[in-house]
Amino acid sequence: MAPTPGQGASSERQRLQRLSDAALAEQVKPYLLAAHGRWHAAEGTGLTPEDWLLLLVQACRGEMSELGDIVPLSAFALSPQAERGAAACAILAQPYCATVLADFRTRLSALPVLEYDPVNELFRGLRHDLKGPLGITGVQVMMCVRSALTGRLDGPCLVQVVCLLGKERCLERTNQSLICA
Numbered sequence: 745m746a747p748t749p750g751q752g753a754s755s756e757r758q759r760l761q762r763l764s765d766a767a768l769a770e771q772v773k774p775y776l777l778a779a780h781g782r783w784h785a786a787e788g789t790g791l792t793p794e795d796w797l798l799l800l801v802q803a804c805r806g807e808m809s810e811l812g813d814i815v816p817l818s819a820f821a822l823s824p825q826a827e828r829g830a831a832a833c834a835i836l837a838q839p840y841c842a843t844v845l846a847d848f849r850t851r852l853s854a855l856p857v858l859e860y861d862p863v864n865e866l867f868r869g870l871r872h873d874l875k876g877p878l879g880i881t882g883v884q885v886m887m888c889v890r891s892a893l894t895g896r897l898d899g900p901c902l903v904q905v906v907c908l909l910g911k912e913r914c915l916e917r918t919n920q921s922l923i924c925a
Contacts, residue, residue: 756809756810757808757809760805760808760809760811761805765801765802765805768801768805769797769798769800771811772797772814773797775811775812775814775815776814776815776822779822780815780819780822780823782822783797784796784797784800785821785909788911788912789858789907789909789910790857790858790910791907799907799908800814800818800908801814802904803900803901803904803905803908804817804818804900817899817900820893820895820899820909825920826892826893826894826895826917826920826921827895828891828895828921829895829897831891831896831897832891832894832895832897833891835887836888836891836892836921836922838884838888840874840878840880840884840888841888842922843874843878844870844874844888844889845888845889845892845918845922847870847873847874848866848888848918849915849918851866851869851870852866852906852914853915855911858907858910859907860903860907863903863906864903867886867889867902867903870885870889871885886902889902889918890902891921892918892920892921893905893906893909893914893917893918
């Protein structure tokens with residue numbers, strides 16, 4: 745019996761999902777090197793290159809159907825600047841976004857180290873404190889930050905994004921995001 749269309753992709757996706765993070769990290773390295781000239785951007789994150797790659801794999805693996813998918817999924821983390829699409833620029837042009845990003849920068853600057861729990865708490869506080877006074881939803885708060893950091897409206901967990909980018913790159917990207925407005 746012949747496989748149905750798409751069945752090969754499904755089995756490849758399942759194979760990737762069964763791999764350990766470390767095994768998947770080793771398999772995506774050549775793709776990252778070919779596309780970006782490097783397989784990590786750990787500088788300034790407090791992570792070793794190997795730990796940075798493991799975090800990237802953890803952040804992207806759920807969206808991977810084949811090994812090559814790591815290239816577009818990781819572009820936000822390995823590119824010097826966020827390539828902003830029209831949808832992200834439209835979010836950043838919203839009048840409340842400048843306030844959201846200013847508060848995000850202040851809170852991020854105050855964190856001594858970027859680890860999952862403190863960054864998660866930062867986002868929890870940001871959503872809670874801003875959505876009422878600005879009359880926006882928590883999702884709108886997060887879309888402002890996501891658009892500024894990644895240039896996209898979808899992608900990995902924002903806590904992972906912040907940890908992968910590091911404090912300085914996050915601050916630079918939030919500052920640069922105002923050019924879309």
